[in-house]
Amino acid sequence: MQLMPSCQEMDAFLVDYLEGYLSIYRRLLFSLHLGxxxxxxxxxxxxxxxxxxxxGAYPQDAERPEMPKELVDAILASRKDKP
Ligand SMILES: [Zn+2]
Structure with missing residues (x-):
């Protein structure tokens, strides 16, 4: 077995990696490849x-795209205009 997993192997073990099913050794090689x-x-x-x-969940705060301020302003403005 070669030391470094190939991109195809990365693909094949991606779910196991994310679910935490890989052995410590595999995880190490996986993160090495990712690096x-x-x-x-x-x-x-x-x-x-x-x-x-x-x-239906959102990524962590750091990855969450912020709502553009112009959009927020536009929504607030349109509400204000309503009778
Ligand atoms: Zn790769």
């Missing part, structure tokens, strides 16, 4: 986002 492979980092991020959305 070196931006492609897989992006993939993992996109995957996590998808899971969060499908569960």
């Amino acid at each position: 070196l492979c931006p492609k897989c980092r992006d993939y993992l991020r996109a995957y996590r986002k998808m899971i969060a959305l499908s569960k």
Whole structure:
């Protein structure tokens, strides 16, 4: 077995990794690959986002997109104008 998992293996074990089913050794190799492979980092991020959305939950605060101030102002303004 080669030391570093390939991108295909990363893909195959992604769910196990996120669910915490991988052995310590596998997790280590997994994070090692993630540290070196931006492609897989992006993939993992996109995957996590998808899971969060499908569960109806939102990612942690740091990743939550903020509502544009102009939009908030526009909503408040339109409410004010109503009789
Ligand atoms: Zn990769």
